[in-house]
Amino acid sequence: MLNNNDIRLEWRIHDLDFSEINSPEALNVLPSLIVFFTETPNVQLVEKFLLNKVPETTAVIICFSGIQEMSLRQLINGGRIRKFICFTKNTQWQEELLNSILNLGLSMQRKRLELEAYSKKYRELESLNENLQHTVNESTQGIEKSNEVLSERNFRERNLYRYLKEINEKQSILDVLDVFRKEINKNSNITNPILFFCDDRQTIQVFYYHAGRFQLRKVPGDHLNEFKEIFDLKNPGRLSQSQQKHMADVLQRPVGLSIYFPMEFLLSRKALGFDINGILIFEINKIENEAAVTHLLISDQGDLATVIRGLSLVLDRVYIQNKIDLEIKNWRLSFDEAKNGIAIIDEDFRIVRANKKFKKFPNNNFCYQVFANRNEVCPNCPIKTAFKANDMPETVLNKSSFFSVRQGGGADLQIGSEVYQVFSSKLENDGMKTKYVHQYLEVGSMRSLQAEFFQNEKLLALGDLAKNVAHELNNPLGGILTLTQSLKMEIDHKYDLDKDLNDKQSLLLSDLGEIEKATLRSLSIIQSFLRFSAEDSIEVIDFKKIIRDTIPLLKIALRTHRLNLDLSDFDVRVRGKFSLLQQVIFNLLNNAAQAMKSAGTIDVQLKLNAKHIIELRVSDTGPGVPEAERENIFKSFYSNKTDGTGLGLSISRSIVEKFGGKIWCESNSQGGACFVMTLPRVD
Amino acid sequence: MKILIIDDEETVGRSLVRGFRFFKQEAWFALNAKDGERLWIEIQPDIVFLDVIMPVMTGPELLKVMRSREMDKLKTKSRVFLMSAFTPEDVDRSLADGFIEKPILDLNKFIEKILKEA
Numbered sequence: 109m110l111n112n113n114d115i116r117l118e119w120r121i122h123d124l125d126f127s128e129i130n131s132p133e134a135l136n137v138l139p140s141l142i143v144f145f146t147e148t149p150n151v152q153l154v155e156k157f158l159l160n161k162v163p164e165t166t167a168v169i170i171c172f173s174g175i176q177e178m179s180l181r182q183l184i185n186g187g188r189i190r191k192f193i194c195f196t197k198n199t200q201w202q203e204e205l206l207n208s209i210l211n212l213g214l215s216m217q218r219k220r221l222e223l224e225a226y227s228k229k230y231r232e233l234e235s236l237n238e239n240l241q242h243t244v245n246e247s248t249q250g251i252e253k254s255n256e257v258l259s260e261r262n263f264r265e266r267n268l269y270r271y272l273k274e275i276n277e278k279q280s281i282l283d284v285l286d287v288f289r290k291e292i293n294k295n296s297n298i299t300n301p302i303l304f305f306c307d308d309r310q311t312i313q314v315f316y317y318h319a320g321r322f323q324l325r326k327v328p329g330d331h332l333n334e335f336k337e338i339f340d341l342k343n344p345g346r347l348s349q350s351q352q353k354h355m356a357d358v359l360q361r362p363v364g365l366s367i368y369f370p371m372e373f374l375l376s377r378k379a380l381g382f383d384i385n386g387i388l389i390f391e392i393n394k395i396e397n398e399a400a401v402t403h404l405l406i407s408d409q410g411d412l413a414t415v416i417r418g419l420s421l422v423l424d425r426v427y428i429q430n431k432i433d434l435e436i437k438n439w440r441l442s443f444d445e446a447k448n449g450i451a452i453i454d455e456d457f458r459i460v461r462a463n464k465k466f467k468k469f470p471n472n473n474f475c476y477q478v479f480a481n482r483n484e485v486c487p488n489c490p491i492k493t494a495f496k497a498n499d500m501p502e503t504v505l506n507k508s509s510f511f512s513v514r515q516g517g518g519a520d521l522q523i524g525s526e527v528y529q530v531f532s533s534k535l536e537n538d539g540m541k542t543k544y545v546h547q548y549l550e551v552g553s554m555r556s557l558q559a560e561f562f563q564n565e566k567l568l569a570l571g572d573l574a575k576n577v578a579h580e581l582n583n584p585l586g587g588i589l590t591l592t593q594s595l596k597m598e599i600d601h602k603y604d605l606d607k608d609l610n611d612k613q614s615l616l617l618s619d620l621g622e623i624e625k626a627t628l629r630s631l632s633i634i635q636s637f638l639r640f641s642a643e644d645s646i647e648v649i650d651f652k653k654i655i656r657d658t659i660p661l662l663k664i665a666l667r668t669h670r671l672n673l674d675l676s677d678f679d680v681r682v683r684g685k686f687s688l689l690q691q692v693i694f695n696l697l698n699n700a701a702q703a704m705k706s707a708g709t710i711d712v713q714l715k716l717n718a719k720h721i722i723e724l725r726v727s728d729t730g731p732g733v734p735e736a737e738r739e740n741i742f743k744s745f746y747s748n749k750t751d752g753t754g755l756g757l758s759i760s761r762s763i764v765e766k767f768g769g770k771i772w773c774e775s776n777s778q779g780g781a782c783f784v785m786t787l788p789r790v791d
Numbered sequence: 792m793k794i795l796i797i798d799d800e801e802t803v804g805r806s807l808v809r810g811f812r813f814f815k816q817e818a819w820f821a822l823n824a825k826d827g828e829r830l831w832i833e834i835q836p837d838i839v840f841l842d843v844i845m846p847v848m849t850g851p852e853l854l855k856v857m858r859s860r861e862m863d864k865l866k867t868k869s870r871v872f873l874m875s876a877f878t879p880e881d882v883d884r885s886l887a888d889g890f891i892e893k894p895i896l897d898l899n900k901f902i903e904k905i906l907k908e909a
Binding site for chain 1: 800801802803805806807809810813876877893894895896897898899
């Protein structure tokens with residue numbers, strides 16, 4: 109029974125009296141188990157013994173008999189007695205009792221040891237638990253701390269993001285600076301920022317906060333040099349004393365310790381090609397020492413640096429945006445105000461953009477609708493040829509088509525009575541439909557002026573030629589006249605002497621007389637012609653003489669018609685050039701003659717209507733001029749004749765108007781045309 | 792009087808010669824400056840009618856030559872009239888005594904006038 113190998117039990121038996129147990133020597137060994145054998149345990153003694161002598165770790169067993177359990181119960185319940193065994197006298201109590209006691213003791217010991225072991229383990233666990241708890245606490249703290257840090261950073265980043273978003277939405281420098289300032293003010297170490305800005309090296313602009321908003325001032329020219337050196341600074345730093353003084357001069361207030369941050373305008377500089385400089389300056393307040401200032405300057409990881417960088421980028425963008433907006437505005441103005449029609453057209457003939465001059469028939473989409481009022485593409489439109497080359501299109505001279513394409517000059521477009529020259533060139537490809545720029549030059553009037561000019565030149569050349577011919581004719585005709593006259597003289601005299609030949613004489617004389625008359629007539633025509641083409645100056649002219657001198661020039665034209673002259677009795681003088689006015693009268697008479705296909709009558713009437721105006725009326729019995737055409741006939745190139753230039757009346761009008769008169773067309777009572785010409789009279 | 796006509800238009804010379812001879816004067820004509828010069832030296836005329844526009848040598852050019860001749864060689868100084876269809880202003884009349892505008896429209900009156908003034 110005692111063969112539990114795990115637990116060794118040493119035991120002694122003390123045959124003691126309770127009273128003897130008072131002395132400590134009785135317990136000079138520390139038992140783990142005390143077994144009391146007693147017949148009648150004195151509870152008080154036991155209690156005393158237990159209290160004074162028995163350590164807590166000792167198990168106590170009381171073997172007794174005959175005692176009332178109840179009295180020991182108290183001790184048991186108090187935990188001091190672990191077990192008690194009640195025995196009777198009759199029991200073979202020694203061995204059995206011992207066995208059971210020892211067994212009991214063993215189990216108690218075992219339990220105690222287990223308990224100890226468990227306690228130990230428990231303590232270890234507790235300790236471990238404590239450690240874990242400690243670790244967990246630490247970790248928790250750590251996590252909380254880093255959470256705090258994170259959420260703080262999160263908050264800062266969100267704030268930064270909001271700041272960047274807000275500042276990026278702004279379109280003007282003042283607005284941008286406002287957002288910046290609000291952000292900066294969260295840092296109490298620095299005051300409101302000041303921005304120095306210089307874009308063309310001529311003026312320096314200062315943006316500063318005053319009276320609740322950002323204001324702009326231009327640095328007067330005499331301070332420019334001082335500031336140039338500031339703009340050369342590349343890295344953030346502290347302003348020197350002299351630089352602070354310059355600032356104070358400009359801002360007209362004292363300036364304390366300040367730090368500066370150069371602003372870069374990379375985008376603008378690259379796009380616009382000139383130097384753009386900016387410096388951001390802060391005055392420092394409340395910083396106690398150098399270190400703090402330096403920290404502000406060098407912390408490029410810090411938020412301040414990010415905020416400033418944000419500002420720098422946005423300023424760059426805003427600046428170049430404003431410049432671009434201005435350029436676009438100016439371009440649009442120039443485009444819209446151009447005197448010629450310009451349109452940007454895509455390859456489908458849709459109008460991308462057109463200026464005022466182009467939009468003759470607006471509210472349409474296609475160029476041929478808006479400009480030419482056509483429902484289809486104009487043939488030979490220069491777009492097709494411009495598509496092939498970047499330059500002007502090739503020549504195809506095609507008079508019968510709506511367009512005629514000329515070399516190096518674009519195409520011609522005729523709309524009604526207006527003529528335009530159209531130039532087409534391809535624009536840079538922007539990834540969408542190909543676009544062309546069309547320019548429309550009104551050349552109609554220019555062309556007619558050109559034609560008039562060339563016609564004039566031709567006439568002048570003809571005139572020169574004719575003048576030479578006239579001079580050449582003068583000579584022989586003059587000679588013929590003189591010879592004829594000399595013959596007349598001789599015959600007249602000769603036949604006077606010989607009376608027999610009187611008949612022959614008179615015949616010869618009359619024949620010679622005819623030759624003389626014919627020659628005189630020829631000479632007179634030549635003289636009229638020479639005067640007609642002479643370069644004369646403005647002078648006072650006898651108007652009736654012009655008429656009289658011009659009529660012989662029209663002998664052929666007038667030969668089938670009748671000419672009635674009703675020139676007034678009084679002198680009619682005007683101021684002008686003889687040759688030019690002669691052209692006008694020639695033109696009127698010639699037109700009248702040519703208007704009448706069959707024999708007709710031309711009435712020429714000269715009269716005074718108002719006090720100082722003379723009026724010449726040339727009427728014919730031809731078909732007349734319809735009322736709708738009476739103004740058009742005076743336009744250049746207007747002609748209903750298959751030959752002729754159509755320039756006669758337009759030139760006549762310009763000549764008459766040049767000398768202060770008017771010319772127009774009426775109808776006459778016989779249905780023919782009546783041309784009326786007025787001129788101021790000279791007394 | 793002796794009258795010389797120098798003009799490249801033959802009808803002019805012939806008719807003037809006839810005319811002056813009708814009026815009992817002596818008259819000759821030449822068709823160019825060279826012949827005219829020869830006759831001028833030979834005849835030593837009182838009056839010369841000199842056409843302005845002539846090929847090779849013009850009237851004024853010949854006149855200049857003859858005026859310098861008159862200085863040393865000729866005995867008589869002739870009265871020279873330049874003739875032309877051009878206006879007088881266009882012609883260099885510095886060495887001439889008069890100017891006659893062609894064409895002459897009335898021969899009779901013309902000759903009478905010339906002879907009266909002579």
